[in-house]
Amino acid sequence: MTWSTRELADLAGTTVNAIRHYHTLGLLDEPPRTYNGYKQYGVRDLVSLLRLRRLAGLGLPLAQIGTTSGSSATDALRRADTVLREEIERFRRSRAGIAALLHAGAPADTPPGFEAVGARLTESDRALIHVCTRIYPPAALSRLRLMVSAESAEVRDRLHTLTSGASELTREDLAEKLAESGVHWRSTVWFEPTETGAHAPSGPRFSEQVFSETLAALYSRAQRDVLRRADVALRAQQHTASPRKAGQGVPPVRRHTLVASPRPQ
Structure with a gap:
């Protein structure tokens, strides 16, 4: 037949x-x-x-099927099992991430690990945190999450509604508010010079440069002016108070550079 x-x-x-x-x-x-x-x-x-x-x-690639027999088939199955196990773990992480986003009502582009605060972050803040996840090591990211969570909603909203015509008094007051609790996370003042992320092969200086360039691209000139003033206030705190009171347990650092490149206001 x-x-x-x-x-x-x-x-x-x-x-x-x-x-x-x-x-x-x-x-x-x-x-x-x-x-x-x-x-x-x-x-x-x-x-x-x-x-x-x-x-x-079973997951064997078609290119290998024609050459598998006996022990080679067993080896191919072991390789396929490893690939599937890795895929299952990737799917598990994806599902966990989706569940966290849905539970918190956070935007889909919220950086991993920041789902709980994603709903109250602006697009610029989420973008900055995305960059931080690539240049900061795990310990620094843990501190960053704490600082983002502790930030006052009022201060955050004032920063992101700041206009180019904001007065000197308004800018100085906002900078003081950002720095007074030691959680001015849009700064590398709290970031130790010896730290670097896995994706910053050139070391801390490269990480700081990327961070500064990101600030210049994401935030307006007026916002960057306030952030610069907040950095000055944080340094003053570090010189006049204990590390615990000035940075709430965050180690002080000795250098920081804010790029002040021109940007349409």
Whole structure:
């Protein structure tokens, strides 16, 4: 008894296109044809196709299926198991991240680890934190999360509604508010010079440069002026108070550079 390509596909639970693809890869031999050119598949073809389907279903790459037999097949299965285990872990992390975003009602682009505060961050703040996750090490990111969580909603809103025409008094007052609690997280004053992230191969100086350039791109000139004033206030705190009171346990640092490149107001 013989079957057409369509009949073979139905028997094996696959598609005609899949069978043609197996032929192209050399995984399934071409069967004899009738006088009018139609393929005629037999039991051996069906068994070969079912075997292919089984191995592909286990996760073996098609490119390896044709060369797997005996011990090599076992090795291929072990490799496939490792790949699947990594994929399962990736899916687990993705689901956990989605659950955290949905639970907190945070925007989908909220940086990982900041889901709990994502809903109250502005787009600029989320973007800055995204950059920080690439240049700061885990310990610094933990401190960053604490500072972001502790920031006053009033102060944050005042910063992000600040206009280019804001008065000197308004800017100075806002800067003092940012610095008075020691949680001015849009600064590297709290960041130790010896620290660097895994994605900053050039060290702390490179990290600081990236951070400063990001501030210049994301925040207006007036906002950067307030952030600069807040840095000055934080340094003053470090010189006149204990590290605990000035930075709430955050180690003081000895350098900081704010890029003040021009930006349309």
